[in-house]
Amino acid sequence: xxxxxxxxxxxxxxxxxxxxxxxxxxxxxxxxxxxxxxxxxxxxxxxxxxxxxxxxxxxxxxxxxxxxxxxxxxxxxxxxxxxxxxxxxxxxxxxxxxxxxxxxxxxxxxxxxxxxxxxxxxxxxxxxxxxxxxxxxxxxxxxxxxxxxxxxxxxxxxxxxxxxxxxxxxxxxxxxxxxxxxxxxxxxxxxxxxxxxxxxxxxxxxxxxxxxxxxxxxxxxxxxxxxxxxxxxxxxxxxxxxxxxxxxxxxxxxxxxxxxxxxxxxxxxxxxxxxxxxxxxxxxxxxxxxxxxxxxxxxxxxxxxxxxxxxxxxxxxxxxxxxxxxxxxxxxxxxxxxxxxxxxxxxxxxxxxxxxxxxxxxxxxxxxxxxxxxxxxxxxxxxxxxxxxxxxxxxxxxxxxxxxxxxxxxxxxxxxxxxxxxxxxxxxxxxxxxxxxxxxxxxxxxxxxxxxxxxxxxxxxxxxxxxxxxxxxxxxxxxxxxxxxxxxxxxxxxxxxxxxxxxxxxxxxxxxxxxxxxxxxxxxxxxxxxxxxxxxxxxxxxxxxxxxxxxxxxxxx
Ligand code: TEU
Numbered sequence: 001x002x003x004x005x006x007x008x009x010x011x012x013x014x015x016x017x018x019x020x021x022x023x024x025x026x027x028x029x030x031x032x033x034x035x036x037x038x039x040x041x042x043x044x045x046x047x048x049x050x051x052x053x054x055x056x057x058x059x060x061x062x063x064x065x066x067x068x069x070x071x072x073x074x075x076x077x078x079x080x081x082x083x084x085x086x087x088x089x090x091x092x093x094x095x096x097x098x099x100x101x102x103x104x105x106x107x108x109x110x111x112x113x114x115x116x117x118x119x120x121x122x123x124x125x126x127x128x129x130x131x132x133x134x135x136x137x138x139x140x141x142x143x144x145x146x147x148x149x150x151x152x153x154x155x156x157x158x159x160x161x162x163x164x165x166x167x168x169x170x171x172x173x174x175x176x177x178x179x180x181x182x183x184x185x186x187x188x189x190x191x192x193x194x195x196x197x198x199x200x201x202x203x204x205x206x207x208x209x210x211x212x213x214x215x216x217x218x219x220x221x222x223x224x225x226x227x228x229x230x231x232x233x234x235x236x237x238x239x240x241x242x243x244x245x246x247x248x249x250x251x252x253x254x255x256x257x258x259x260x261x262x263x264x265x266x267x268x269x270x271x272x273x274x275x276x277x278x279x280x281x282x283x284x285x286x287x288x289x290x291x292x293x294x295x296x297x298x299x300x301x302x303x304x305x306x307x308x309x310x311x312x313x314x315x316x317x318x319x320x321x322x323x324x325x326x327x328x329x330x331x332x333x334x335x336x337x338x339x340x341x342x343x344x345x346x347x348x349x350x351x352x353x354x355x356x357x358x359x360x361x362x363x364x365x366x367x368x369x370x371x372x373x374x375x376x377x378x379x380x381x382x383x384x385x386x387x388x389x390x391x392x393x394x395x396x397x398x399x400x401x402x403x404x405x406x407x408x409x410x411x412x413x414x415x416x417x418x419x420x421x422x423x424x425x426x427x428x429x430x431x432x433x434x435x436x437x438x439x440x441x442x443x444x445x446x447x448x449x450x451x452x453x454x455x456x457x458x459x460x461x462x463x464x465x466x467x468x469x470x471x472x473x474x475x476x477x478x479x480x481x482x483x484x485x486x487x488x489x490x491x492x493x494x495x496x497x498x499x500x501x502x503x504x505x506x507x508x509x510x511x512x513x514x515x516x517x518x519x520x521x522x523x524x525x526x527x528x529x530x531x532x533x534x535x536x537x538x539x540x541x542x543x544x545x546x547x548x549x550x551x552x553x554x555x556x557x
Contacts, residue, residue: 005252010044012047014040018438020438037091044471115154127169137158139215140224149161172237178241181241185245213227217293262315268323280328297419298415298416300419313501335424357470361476364486374467385416429451432452480510483503510553520545520547533555
């Protein structure tokens with residue numbers, strides 16, 4: 001198959017609330033993003049994925065939409081959206097919107113009507129069930145803790161919400177819901193947007209009969225993902241979406257798919273699947289899950305390199321020639337990459353951030369850069385609960401410490417500081433001035449104090465910065481089909497210090513060697529006979545010696 005534009009692309013993710021404020025209200029906005037487009041262009045990205053900017057009561061920072069066709073006033077208005085889109089296009093940047101259609105906000109007009117009675121035009125837009133023996137209809141536990149069911153006295157029924165009670169799940173069994181979604185997609189596509197990132201799209205088709213989910217020992221609720229992900233009609237729904245909407249536009253799509261398997265991914269992203277272009281799967285970011293299943297992601301244990309290599313390599317092999325990978329270290333739901341997979345100490349932050357960039361950007365797939373990752377921004381290292389904003393983090397604390405007493409307070413605070421989504425949500429560091437140039441007002445969320453040393457102004461101007469290293473990685477991808485399309489060969493999967501792999505394409509070979517430790521190690525992959533060294537994160541080359549977090553990429557022709 002001919003190379004597609006989205007295979008060659010690098011995506012830059014903008015979390016609008018924390019990117020750039022233009023009017024001093026402390027919240028990032030569309031006009032602020034417009035001002036900063038040249039920065040994204042300078043980095044060399046091709047596409048922007050913009051987290052939700054729609055009208056929302058903001059219980060989950062925009063993932064609870066109350067009107068799909070209007071802009072959240074704090075972000076600006078439709079005219080400012082259109083200006084931003086036109087400016088992006090003028091610079092040659094494409095724009096992906098976030099499509100959140102597993103659920104709406106409970107403030108959405110559809111839900112406001114649906115909850116009134118069992119016989120109004122919106123009654124079946126959501127998933128309603130009668131109580132069973134006076135209780136919830138099944139044992140499902142929500143992603144944001146507690147039951148997935150909330151009782152509505154007006155209907156004498158429960159409604160389903162896989163996330164917060166303020167995020168009721170849409171009923172995809174109802175064809176009217178499909179038509180509503182296709183319409184709202186066309187609304188944005190007709191404005192000229194270039195595609196969608198689809199929120200938890202693997203969860204939209206619920207299993208027949210909504211059976212109980214398996215429960216971990218000692219858990220109050222069942223593991224909903226195990227029974228809901230990749231539901232029976234998911235392929236049909238995605239096919240219909242492609243047929244009725246996507247196939248009529250030249251767009252890019254990426255489905256966020258909790259619970260994805262490689263076999264499933266091939267059916268969704270297969271090159272002839274006519275469903276999605278690629279998915280986000282979370283094998284590598286899920287590795288730190290707590291062995292006590294009740295605690296889910298909450299843990300601070302280090303990740304074993306051999307497991308990380310396996311998670312990434314399995315997906316490289318599985319999709320090669322059959323589907324397409326999305327490559328990411330972090331996003332608005334994950335801690336900062338350098339703090340989690342690298343080393344954010346003063347000594348190693350810079351070099352380990354570059355090493356992580358090298359590891360990821362030389363793989364097969366479409367790389368995603370989350371705002372600030374290109375600067376090596378770090379976790380914020382909070383120590384007290386009142387510093388957190390994110391409902392997932394606060395609910396998890398409440399459940400695990402206060403209600404169920406599974407862990408004590410200091411332990412949970414350690415977990416939060418390691419893995420909370422808030423680590424990624426502190427405002428962007430533009431310069432060393434007050435509030436990092438993010439706002440002239442009071443920021444909605446406190447900045448990471450290290451902005452005085454880690455910021456875009458300093459890095460854009462310095463040749464050997466993380467920013468300029470990412471720029472080179474992106475430029476390399478754009479100039480080598482080998483990096484985009486080459487097949488993948490992992491070297492020494494049992495090596496627990498170095499992640500090395502080769503890529504092969506049209507008689508050329510790429511050799512990528514990354515030292516994931518703070519030790520100096522020696523490795524010989526015959527790099528001495530390479531045609532050239534394409535990139536490395538130390539100024540000089542010491543042959544088979546790899547200094548702490550050293551990365552090298554060689555081309556053999
Ligand atoms: O996240 C989906 C999801 O599965 C999250 O619960 C994820 O596992 C968790 O945040 C990891 O810590 C998407 C969005 O990306 C997220 O921001 C939303 O809160 C969520 O859906 C609900 O819309």
